[in-house]
């Protein structure tokens with residue numbers, strides 16, 4: 001991979017490689033864009049097959065964070081850390097403390113937090129070496145479980161989709177198929193059932209199925225979720241679930257859920273557009289967690305009320321995106337990208353004024 005060429009193509013500002021022999025740390029921090037503010041993005045730990053795979057993932061994820069932060073109206077840029085290692089076997093106090101020291105050396109240009117393969121406990125350790133970490137548990141002065149605002153944001157986003165598609169944001173009597181009943185999916189199901197939806201759901205973990213069943217969710221087999229005749233299909237488990245195989249099967253009007261990178265490729269957003277299925281772009285509707293961390297890091301005191309209010313703002317942001325997509329006759333994900341790029345350009349212009 002020609003790193004400088006790839007950085008220039010995707011617009012990355014900086015990539016930092018950290019290693020420390022004793023602890024076995026091999027880590028990459030990719031800072032994509034800091035026009036709006038310092039880089040913000042979680043830390044993923046994954047047993048990548050190659051160095052290049054780790055680097056590509058850091059670059060892809062950091063760019064995604066720029067877009068997520070920008071569309072949420074936050075004054076943070078996009079960045080991400082990856083640790084090249086197995087979260088089951090390679091974690092240690094030393095590893096997270098040395099990473100904390102290195103991140104501290106960036107002087108606030110980047111703040112981190114949890115992602116796939118890392119936990120709150122890892123960041124309580126890392127926090128001993130740097131204050132540049134968000135979403136710590138409440139007992140450690142952090143803002144706690146980010147799935148609460150994320151689920152609330154998705155719920156508000158689904159209401160916006162219904163407003164646009166059906167002319168009313170009432171969810172009463174609507175049928176929703178939820179893929180993944182984990183932290184976000186379960187809380188989302190609760191919001192939807194409270195508002196009179198019929199909810200189908202699936203997961204691969206038996207204990208999650210049982211607690212959802214008790215809530216009133218109709219459980220279906222994992223593969224059946226794509227075939228449910230429903231108003232809304234809500235992916236809250238894996239990425240790339242909107243692809244050539246599934247699009248043909250979907251019997252819904254709306255796709256709206258928390259999962260990241262829902263579209264296998266951008267062309268699948270175009271395919272949904274052609275089929276008349278309204279897609280709530282993932283990085284817009286699942287911004288609740290980012291909004292929470294940005295509030296924790298960007299203010300002297302964290303305010304849960306402020307975060308929940310901002311999550312309600314996802315409703316209007318989506319309506320704006322849908323309107324633009326309609327005006328330009330483009331897919332909704334492209335309309336969201338357009339708004340992000342416009343905001344970054346505007347703020348860059350403003351920052352030039354001294």
Ligand SMILES: NC(=O)c1ccc[n+]([C@@H]2O[C@H](COP(=O)([O-])OP(=O)(O)OC[C@H]3O[C@@H](n4cnc5c(N)ncnc54)[C@H](O)[C@@H]3O)[C@@H](O)[C@H]2O)c1
Pocket residue numbers: 146147148150179180181182183184185202203204205208222236237238239258259260286287288289290
């Ligand atoms: N938690 C947050 O604040 C947040 C914020 C933004 C985006 N997201 C994204 O939302 C999604 C859900 O996040 P979460 O925090 O609830 O994670 P989670 O791990 O608690 O839940 C995901 C669930 O999906 C289930 N699952 C895995 N494979 C499945 C399959 N093939 N079919 C059905 N279910 C399957 C898992 O068993 C798990 O219960 C993830 O894609 C995550 O990246 C989460």
